Amino acid sequence: MNTKNFAKQNSHLDLNDPEVQKVFSLYENHAEVPYISPQRNLKDWLNLVSIGSESLVPKQNMVRFEEDILPGHLILLWRINFGTFTTISGYPKYFEYNYGINTAQALNEIQQKGYAKELSAIDSLPYLNAAQLKAILKKFGVTGYSKLKKSELMELAKEPLTEEQLAPHFKIRGYQITPAGEALLIKYPEVVDRHPKKKF
Structure with a gap:
């Protein structure tokens, strides 16, 4: 065998x-x-x-x-x-x-x-859609995102939020x-x- x-x-x-x-x-x-x-x-x-x-x-x-x-x-x-x-x-x-x-x-x-x-969670943001990105920003009290495009939403999320803050809020990783x-x-x-x- x-x-x-x-x-x-x-x-x-x-x-x-x-x-x-x-x-x-x-x-x-x-x-x-x-x-x-x-x-x-x-x-x-x-x-x-x-x-x-x-x-x-x-x-x-x-x-x-x-x-x-x-x-x-x-x-x-x-x-x-x-x-x-x-x-x-x-x-x-x-x-x-x-x-x-x-x-x-x-x-x-x-x-x-x-x-x-x-x-990382930050580098995996592109795998989220605009609605998911907005939901995360809302949880952290970030404002001024309602009319932003997806690419702009990602940049907005990267500015104030750290890897440790973002990681628990979505599971998908690239x-x-x-x-x-x-x-x-x-x-x-x-x-x-x-x-x-x-x-x-």
């Missing part, structure tokens, strides 16, 4: 489960078995694979780079680089089913490795790729080149 790097993403799986064993047998010739979510119905998925309605994660997507990351980590970095990925963004299905990664775990890993970072993350995308351009593109 292919259990290489088992603990990295699939330690939650029961290796004595016959369906888990079937999944692992399908990936016997991969560098490692892709992430299998606890929510995945293995019986249904195995049936779909058997009739050709579902595909296996490509072998090339389960080969780790020297930085101990998978191609899926790079696609996540590429996605963050658009500036629209936030703490409330959903995780596209392709991260698990095409790239074999646990996206939430991968997000933590690329931050720990210094390839991306979560933005993410930003770091220079080290940008260098990683340059180092492995083939991963993004073969990924289907669409505008974000």
